Amino acid sequence: MRKFVSGLVCWVFLGSVGGAIAQPVATDFRSPVWPVDQSGKNKNGYYNANLFLQLTPGRGHHSGEDWNGNKRGSTDLGDPVYPVAIGKVVKVSDPTPTKPHSWGKTVVVKHILPDGRTIFSLYAHLSKTLVKLNQIVYPNKPLGNIGDANGYYAGAAHLHFEMRWMNDWTPTSPGYYKTLTVATALKYLDPTLFLDDHATK
Numbered sequence: 001m002r003k004f005v006s007g008l009v010c011w012v013f014l015g016s017v018g019g020a021i022a023q024p025v026a027t028d029f030r031s032p033v034w035p036v037d038q039s040g041k042n043k044n045g046y047y048n049a050n051l052f053l054q055l056t057p058g059r060g061h062h063s064g065e066d067w068n069g070n071k072r073g074s075t076d077l078g079d080p081v082y083p084v085a086i087g088k089v090v091k092v093s094d095p096t097p098t099k100p101h102s103w104g105k106t107v108v109v110k111h112i113l114p115d116g117r118t119i120f121s122l123y124a125h126l127s128k129t130l131v132k133l134n135q136i137v138y139p140n141k142p143l144g145n146i147g148d149a150n151g152y153y154a155g156a157a158h159l160h161f162e163m164r165w166m167n168d169w170t171p172t173s174p175g176y177y178k179t180l181t182v183a184t185a186l187k188y189l190d191p192t193l194f195l196d197d198h199a200t201k
Helices: 191-198
Strands: 010-014 021-025 046-050 060-062 065-069 087-093 105-112 118-126 159-164
Touching: 021 087, 021 105, 159 191
Parallel strands: none
Antiparallel strands: 010 021, 046 065, 065 159, 087 105, 105 118, 118 159
């Protein structure tokens, strides 16, 4: 079972018409797949196969990271995907339930940082979603399973993972940018760098 260090869990209460809504503060971050092994030596591990803002010929700059199982191919199909930190589900989407789609089943989670800033983590190409809109999620319980975007990436299942400053994703959003502006790049965070900087050491 994946280890989970919760530390001190803080809650922010936001006023609403129906009363207070509890929103947890994220005090610790972890990888969405486990264990991470970029060397490939651990056959049960995962590696980052497509880096943040990496330029892919014919497609453009990648908006996130693609995490694959070290056994390659679709050997990771159905493996659990975890929220990177405590947060609240703000989007659950399956734009084309019976057809291949470049995003496939997608979940977006809102995280409130200790300094009050808000960020969003995105998990795409899932084979299954295990959470509902407005659900509070924790990094020791899966939010979905690795997929191939309803067959769009058949034979190459993986997790497309992003971290964003804004909750502006839609099923028509690009996963690659042929022309990358500074304004566009600043909408995103480098996922691995952020997680490394905000993990409990």
